[in-house]
Amino acid sequence: xxxxxxxxxAAALALGADAVAKALAPHATIVRTGSRGxxxxxxxxxxxxxxxxxxxxxxxxxxxxxxxAAGLLTGGEHPTRLGxxxxxxxxxxxxRLTFARCGVIDPLSLDDFRRHGGLEGLEKARAMxxxxxxxxVLKSGLRGRGGAGFPAGIKWKTTADAPGEQKYIVCNADxxxxxxxxxxxxxxxxxxxxxxxxxxxxxxxxxxKGFVYTRSEYPHAIAAFDAALSVAxxxxxxxxxxxxxxxxxxxxxxxxxxxxxxxxxxxxxGQVRAxxxxxxxxGLFGKPTVINNVxxxxxxxxxxxxxxxxxxxIGYARSRGTMPIQLAGNIRYGGLxxxxxxxxxxxxxxxxxxxxxxxxxxxAVQVGGPLGAYFPPALFDTPFDYEAFAAKDGLIGHGGVVVxxxxxxxxxxxxxxxxxxxxxxxxxxxxxxxxxVRGMETMDKIxxxxxxxxxxALIRDLCHTMKFxxxxxxxxxxxxxxxxxxxxxxxxxxxxxxx
Amino acid sequence: xxxxxxxxxxxAEAIVAARAGQPxxxxxxxxxxxxxxxxxxxxxxxxxxKALNLSRAEIHGVVTFYHEFRRHAPGRHVxxxxxxxxxxxxxxxxxxxxxxxxxxxxxxxTTADGAVTLEPVFCLGLCAVGPAALLDGEPxxxxxxxxxxxxxxxxx
Numbered sequence: 171x172x173x174x175x176x177x178x179x180a181a182a183l184a185l186g187a188d189a190v191a192k193a194l195a196p197h198a199t200i201v202r203t204g205s206r207g208x209x210x211x212x213x214x215x216x217x218x219x220x221x222x223x224x225x226x227x228x229x230x231x232x233x234x235x236x237x238x239a240a241g242l243l244t245g246g247e248h249p250t251r252l253g254x255x256x257x258x259x260x261x262x263x264x265x266r267l268t269f270a271r272c273g274v275i276d277p278l279s280l281d282d283f284r285r286h287g288g289l290e291g292l293e294k295a296r297a298m299x300x301x302x303x304x305x306x307v308l309k310s311g312l313r314g315r316g317g318a319g320f321p322a323g324i325k326w327k328t329t330a331d332a333p334g335e336q337k338y339i340v341c342n343a344d345x346x347x348x349x350x351x352x353x354x355x356x357x358x359x360x361x362x363x364x365x366x367x368x369x370x371x372x373x374x375x376x377x378x379k380g381f382v383y384t385r386s387e388y389p390h391a392i393a394a395f396d397a398a399l400s401v402a403x404x405x406x407x408x409x410x411x412x413x414x415x416x417x418x419x420x421x422x423x424x425x426x427x428x429x430x431x432x433x434x435x436x437x438x439x440g441q442v443r444a445x446x447x448x449x450x451x452x453g454l455f456g457k458p459t460v461i462n463n464v465x466x467x468x469x470x471x472x473x474x475x476x477x478x479x480x481x482x483x484i485g486y487a488r489s490r491g492t493m494p495i496q497l498a499g500n501i502r503y504g505g506l507x508x509x510x511x512x513x514x515x516x517x518x519x520x521x522x523x524x525x526x527x528x529x530x531x532x533x534a535v536q537v538g539g540p541l542g543a544y545f546p547p548a549l550f551d552t553p554f555d556y557e558a559f560a561a562k563d564g565l566i567g568h569g570g571v572v573v574x575x576x577x578x579x580x581x582x583x584x585x586x587x588x589x590x591x592x593x594x595x596x597x598x599x600x601x602x603x604x605x606x607v608r609g610m611e612t613m614d615k616i617x618x619x620x621x622x623x624x625x626x627a628l629i630r631d632l633c634h635t636m637k638f639x640x641x642x643x644x645x646x647x648x649x650x651x652x653x654x655x656x657x658x659x660x661x662x663x664x665x666x667x668x669x
Numbered sequence: 670x671x672x673x674x675x676x677x678x679x680x681a682e683a684i685v686a687a688r689a690g691q692p693x694x695x696x697x698x699x700x701x702x703x704x705x706x707x708x709x710x711x712x713x714x715x716x717x718x719k720a721l722n723l724s725r726a727e728i729h730g731v732v733t734f735y736h737e738f739r740r741h742a743p744g745r746h747v748x749x750x751x752x753x754x755x756x757x758x759x760x761x762x763x764x765x766x767x768x769x770x771x772x773x774x775x776x777x778x779t780t781a782d783g784a785v786t787l788e789p790v791f792c793l794g795l796c797a798v799g800p801a802a803l804l805d806g807e808p809x810x811x812x813x814x815x816x817x818x819x820x821x822x823x824x825x
Contacts, residue, residue, distance in 0.1 A: 180793075180794065180795060180808045181794075181795050181797065181798050181808070181810060183807070183808050184795050184798050184801060184808035184809055184810030184811075185798060185810050185811070209797040209798050210797075212798070345794060346791065346792060347792070348753030348754040348755045348756070348791065348792045348796060349753075349754065349755045349796045350792075350794070350796065351794035351795070351796055351797070353794075354794040386700075386737050387749075387790055387792065387793050387794065387803075388793075388794055389803070389806050390808070391794075417693075417696065417697065418696070418697075418700055419696075419735075419737075420696055420699070420700070420735030420736070420737035420738055421735055421736035421737035421790070422734065422735050422736065422737075423791060434696065435693050436692075436693040437693040437694060437695030437696060437721070437731070438695070438727075438731060439730050439731055439734040440734065440735070455692060455693075496796065496797070497797060498755040498758075498796035498797045498799075499754065499755040499756075499757075499758035499759065499796065499797075499799070500758040500759050501797065504796075504797025504798065505797050527759065528759075536754055539754075540753070540754060540791075570755075570796065572754050572755045572758055572796065573758060574758045575758075578758070583754070583757075586754070586757070590791065593736075593791075594791075596734075
């Protein structure tokens with residue numbers, strides 16, 4: 171029977187992919203895949219024909235009889251026919267390295283994985299030895315994709331050099347930033363890639379055990395990754411030399427901070443630890459630990475497979491390689507766009523994202539999750555690069571880009587930032603624990619038009635204290651959305667006052 | 670919705686014992702308890718503390734730190750509505766207000782007939798298809814008041 175590929179990605183499921191798969195099942199062999207990451211086209215199905223795969227989307231279960239009548243099984247003409255998926259401009263413009271297999275292969279088929287270059291990176295690492303593996307990662311210029319952008323090779327080398335019999339690899343899959351879903355997509359669409367990256371890291375630093383800490387809000391990613399772990403164990407990819415265990419978070423945003431994550435893994439409240447000691451010296455259960463984000467670890471197999479040079483050759487300034495940019499919020503073409511660093515924010519939002527879904531003008535773009543700054547279109551010339559965003563008091567974080575149209579009230583967004591921080595603060599340091607609550611109260615006064623000038627001055631002062639006095643990035647960066655809202659959209663803070 | 674078994678000390682002890690030997694077992698045990706009972710029952714906390722050689726206060730501290738752990742069993746269905754920025758940008762605040770008014774409950778409350786518990790969640794990773802929600806663990810995208818009504822209708 172003809173094979174039809176139907177995504178099982180959570181976002182495709184949210185739009186009815188299961189019903190489509192069910193309707194197609196009597197007529198074809200259904201292969202469930204991850205998503206290609208073009209969510210305005212989901213559920214997007216692909217039919218295997220003599221001319222390669224032909225995509226159709228968005229497809230509803232009710233469309234199936236008409237599609238079959240139109241010759242779906244041989245790639246027949248239909249209003250939802252998109253042609254070859256690789257030729258869809260949104261995909262054709264990307265540099266898909268880390269996400270090359272996502273949406274293409276059956277995520278749980280090791281044969282598919284191998285056929286698309288899987289495990290070649292691990293084999294090369296073993297052949298070249300530990301020191302050269304770390305050296306390759308160092309030379310590639312790979313920086314942590316979780317947000318901080320710290321060079322991965324340095325973390326690895328520090329952990330490798332730290333004395334100790336027991337070492338750990340910890341993968342941070344606590345992808346809590348609104349506007350981000352790259353970790354989720356990879357774990358659902360190509361989980362073996364993460365397993366391979368962790369196995370390489372384990373080999374390089376001499377760790378025999380890895381933990382993946384996945385957020386509980388991702389039930390489908392958790393199930394997909396557990397299923398992949400079972401296959402990897404049954405086939406000897408994981409075993410006594412290196413094994414991985416998945417642990418599930420419990421709804422605390424702060425556990426995405428690496429020391430808080432370690433506390434949580436150890437079974438405690440996710441309260442931030444002071445650094446030093448670095449996790450590379452004293453991490454999980456006090457042992458030397460590499461802790462990297464999902465995408466960082468998933469980038470490693472490709473770097474080992476192709477050498478450090480291709481990775482180093484792509485990018486912008488000190489940001490090397492590709493970044494899965496996640497287009498979210500009020501955006502026409504929402505999805506995952508993997509490209510070398512350096513695209514401008516305007517290119518990302520307007521050219522690639524197509525502006526807002528509502529059709530109204532873009533007013534603000536929050537990059538980097540709840541701790542990221544709100545940029546107005548006046549800053550659209552900013553290149554997507556760690557340093558370029560930092561220079562404008564923003565951050566790229568984990569690569570989420572959330573677009574808002576002109577109906578947004580930015581004073582309300584500033585209040586939300588403080589409310590979020592108050593809800594999610596771990597309580598360890600005073601500027602974050604108390605500051606966020608006072609910030610929320612002060613924003614309420616501003617929104618009510620009470621002594622607005624005085625209270626804006628207070629917010630600025632409070633943000634300064636939180637930025638420089640907090641122990642981790644939660645309290646330290648929440649001033650970015652607040653201050654950027656105040657800087658670029660100050661009129662919204664005076665609406666109640668003027669009324 | 671799976672779970673929501675009535676309290677049973679033997680059952681709870683078996684759940685705790687199954688994982689007590691793992692390093693850092695607290696969260697996995699609490700998840701398993703919640704999967705069975707729909708919440709982490711107060712009666713279970715001393716059992717966890719004893720098995721892990723921790724104080725009751727420490728277990729209480731962990732349970733109350735994490736938003737996910739409930740102290741009371743939820744209704745027959747749990748609707749987790751995303752409140753984060755990407756969903757806000759496409760109308761999540763209005764949708765939340767609609768959900769509360771239609772169900773006549775606030776966040777974390779359960780409808781009078783015990784059918785639906787409404788919980789806020791900060792991001793489901795469905796940020797390009799918002800407003801998003803999980804209903805009994807199944808994802809829902811591009812929700813609006815009408816679609817939400819259609820989803821809730823058969824539940825009440």
